[in-house]
Amino acid sequence: MMRNNTGSTLQQLSLRCLSCREEYCADDAGTCKECYEEASETEEELKREIDDLKTKVAFLRLGSSPLDSHKRSLSLGFSDVVLVASDEFHSNPVSLPAHKAVLVSRSPVFKAMLEIEMEESRSGTINISDVSYDAxxxxxxYLYTAEACLDEQMAFDLLxxxxxxxxxxxxTYCEKFLVSKLNWDNSVASYSFAHQHNAKHLLESALSMIIDNMDNLTKxxxxxxxxxxxxxxxxxxxEAYMSKQVNTAARSN
Structure with a gap:
C-alpha cells in the first residue's frame, strides 16, 4: 500500500532537467522541452557535418585505386603540368605548377585533356583564360585538399x-556558401549568375527571394x-511569380 502511495506521489512530482536544471513534468522524455528541441537540432547539425565529411572524403578518394595511388606517389615529388592564368587585370599570364595525377582524378575535363593526345597533354601546359591567379x-x-577560404567573390570565381x-x-560547396549570403540586394545578380552556370540550388533560392519581394523588383x-x-x-x-499566385489562390479556395 505504501509503494502504491509512493508511486502515485512520484508521478505528480516535477523533475529537474540534467542539462539546464529547469523543472519538467515526470511524464516527459527525461528532459525539458527546450533542451529536447535543442538536442534534436544539434543532432541534425551533426548529421549534416558527417554527410559533408563523407562527401569530402569521397572527393579526395577519386581515382585512388592501388595502381593510381602508386603512380600518384611517384609523380607528386615534382610537378609535371603547368596551369596558366590570364585575365584582364594581368598583362602577363601567371603560371601555377601542378600534378597531372591529381588533376585527372578530380576533373573529367582535365582527364580528357591530359590522357588523350591533345595539345595540353603534349605540352604539359593548360591555359585557363578569364581567371585571376588568386582564383x-x-x-x-581545392583539388588537392577539398578546402577553400571563401568570400563572395571567390565563391563566384570558383563556381x-x-x-x-x-x-x-x-x-556544391560554393553554391551552399552563396545561398547563405543571399539577400535582396544581390538576389537578381545571383539569379542571373546561377542561370549562366547551371547552379540549380542557387537559382531556386534567388528566385524565391525575388518572388517574395516583387514589389521592389522594378526599383x-x-x-x-x-x-x-x-x-x-x-x-x-x-512567370514564376504568376504561377505562385495561381497556386496560392487555388489552395485558398
Missing part, C-alpha cells in the same frame, strides 16, 4: 571554374541591367 590558386588548392571543369563537389538597378542584358530571365521571373 586559380584557390581552385588548384565558374568548378562548372567549367566539372568539379561537382566544389560547385532595383540590377533589374534594369537584367532587362537590357537578358530580358528572357525577366519573363521567367514574372
Amino acid at each position: 586559380l590558386r584557390a581552385f588548384v588548392n 565558374v571554374l568548378a562548372d567549367k571543369y566539372e568539379v561537382k563537389h566544389l560547385k 532595383s538597378e540590377e533589374y534594369a541591367h537584367l532587362v537590357e542584358k537578358d530580358p528572357r530571365l525577366v519573363v521567367e521571373i514574372y
Whole structure:
C-alpha cells in the first residue's frame, strides 16, 4: 500500500532537467522541452557535418585505386603540368605548377585533356583564360585538399571554374556558401549568375527571394541591367511569380 502511495506521489512530482536544471513534468522524455528541441537540432547539425565529411572524403578518394595511388606517389615529388592564368587585370599570364595525377582524378575535363593526345597533354601546359591567379590558386588548392577560404567573390570565381571543369563537389560547396549570403540586394545578380552556370540550388533560392519581394523588383538597378542584358530571365521571373499566385489562390479556395 505504501509503494502504491509512493508511486502515485512520484508521478505528480516535477523533475529537474540534467542539462539546464529547469523543472519538467515526470511524464516527459527525461528532459525539458527546450533542451529536447535543442538536442534534436544539434543532432541534425551533426548529421549534416558527417554527410559533408563523407562527401569530402569521397572527393579526395577519386581515382585512388592501388595502381593510381602508386603512380600518384611517384609523380607528386615534382610537378609535371603547368596551369596558366590570364585575365584582364594581368598583362602577363601567371603560371601555377601542378600534378597531372591529381588533376585527372578530380576533373573529367582535365582527364580528357591530359590522357588523350591533345595539345595540353603534349605540352604539359593548360591555359585557363578569364581567371585571376588568386582564383586559380584557390581552385588548384581545392583539388588537392577539398578546402577553400571563401568570400563572395571567390565563391563566384570558383563556381565558374568548378562548372567549367566539372568539379561537382566544389560547385556544391560554393553554391551552399552563396545561398547563405543571399539577400535582396544581390538576389537578381545571383539569379542571373546561377542561370549562366547551371547552379540549380542557387537559382531556386534567388528566385524565391525575388518572388517574395516583387514589389521592389522594378526599383532595383540590377533589374534594369537584367532587362537590357537578358530580358528572357525577366519573363521567367514574372512567370514564376504568376504561377505562385495561381497556386496560392487555388489552395485558398
